[in-house]
Amino acid sequence: xxxxxxxPELDLDSLVQxxxxxxxxxxxxKVLKKLGYAAHFYTDRKSVDAETDSVTMRVxxxxxxxxxxxxxxxxxxxxxG
Numbered sequence: 001x002x003x004x005x006x007x008p009e010l011d012l013d014s015l016v017q018x019x020x021x022x023x024x025x026x027x028x029x030k031v032l033k034k035l036g037y038a039a040h041f042y043t044d045r046k047s048v049d050a051e052t053d054s055v056t057m058r059v060x061x062x063x064x065x066x067x068x069x070x071x072x073x074x075x076x077x078x079x080x081g
Contacts, residue, residue, distance in 0.1 A: 009039075012039050027068065
């Protein structure tokens with residue numbers, strides 16, 4: 001939390017190149033590409049000076065990954081990009 005680590009920017013074209021079955025990379029990218037979703041739907045990138053802002057941005061960044069992990073539908077999200 002102190003470092004406010006957000007991880008690298010997500011590139012679906014690169015992630016889909018990982019071996020089939022590599023969940024955090026290949027499967028995530030394949031699902032988003034099939035649905036026509038952009039990896040960067042969180043366009044309101046504000047500063048992450050406060051810990052709460054960094055946590056909010058981290059959750060937004062991995063939001064779709066949570067859908068894939070839990071099996072909740074992703075059909076309602078508007079695509080962007």
